[in-house]
């Protein structure tokens with residue numbers, strides 16, 4: 099049976115990216131060695147790092163004056179590295195979900211933190227808009243896609259301060275105006291690579307403003323100076339990132355990814371809105387994420403939860419269980435998800451409706 103991977107992360111990657119990674123693990127570029135067993139400083143690996151960094155810049159149209167890093171530690175380590183390196187006095191955070199809250203918690207260790215807006219009171223079912231941003235913030239932190247709740251800022255915010263974006267789950271799914279950000283970061287294990295590498299796009303000239311001592315490994319300048327090779331980088335995930343970036347470029351870049359994301363989202367949300375059994379969990383239509391589509395059974399059908407999960411699993415739908423904070427179902431539709439996959443999910447929902 100064909101399987102459709104709607105998992106939230108780690109998640110679907112293009113098949114050819116997986117195949118190319120597997121091939122490089124067996125024999126990298128015909129050198130008779132695995133990519134996993136050569137030095138990261140070798141003449142064979144350096145071009146992988148160089149091309150991966152260059153492609154991030156090309157695909158996202160990153161302006162001059164920014165560096166790209168591939169580090170370990172996940173987005174969760176960046177939650178503390180960001181304020182360590184950027185918070186001089188006061189930072190603003192948009193509290194749009196669990197990940198945003200975790201980022202905010204770390205920032206409080208380093209200075210004053212203002213919760214500029216929050217949707218916590220309604221379990222993060224919408225995105226705050228039209229909030230006032232203090233103009234004396236060192237930065238405003240935004241989680242552009244809230245993986246757990248299925249809300250997404252589809253456009254870069256227009257605010258009077260510099261932005262820092264956690265783009266763990268929507269990077270490379272749309273064009274981004276990088277010039278608005280001092281830093282964009284995320285765990286790679288959604289739209290970029292397998293787990294194990296974190297991507298960071300950072301504006302060079304904003305570093306060095308904080309007075310505090312920063313441990314060497316947590317100082318972005320260390321990694322920029324050493325071309326992301328201060329210590330041993332996660333070589334295999336970086337190789338997968340390279341192959342995925344090549345794939346994104348070959349398939350029309352982030353403009354094409356955005357078009358496809360909208361097409362998939364229209365298909366799935368269209369069925370959620372039509373089908374008598376289900377409803378979406380996000381209150382405001384414009385906030386609905388293209389990446390993580392969250393839905394539940396309507397109250398009168400709530401007892402069908404386990405049955406639908408089993409029914410969908412038997413038809414090849416993988417990873418659609420909702421996060422425990424939201425319940426119900428979550429169909430994650432990252433770049434590699436096909437329109438065919440979304441149509442298969444819709445057929446499953448229709449068939450299930452016909453039985454009830």
Ligand code: PLP
Nearest residue numbers: 172173174197245264266267285
């Ligand atoms: N931020 C967002 C938006 C996420 O979705 C996740 C994980 O799913 C994280 C941060 C945490 O990432 P990591 O597991 O790489 O630390």
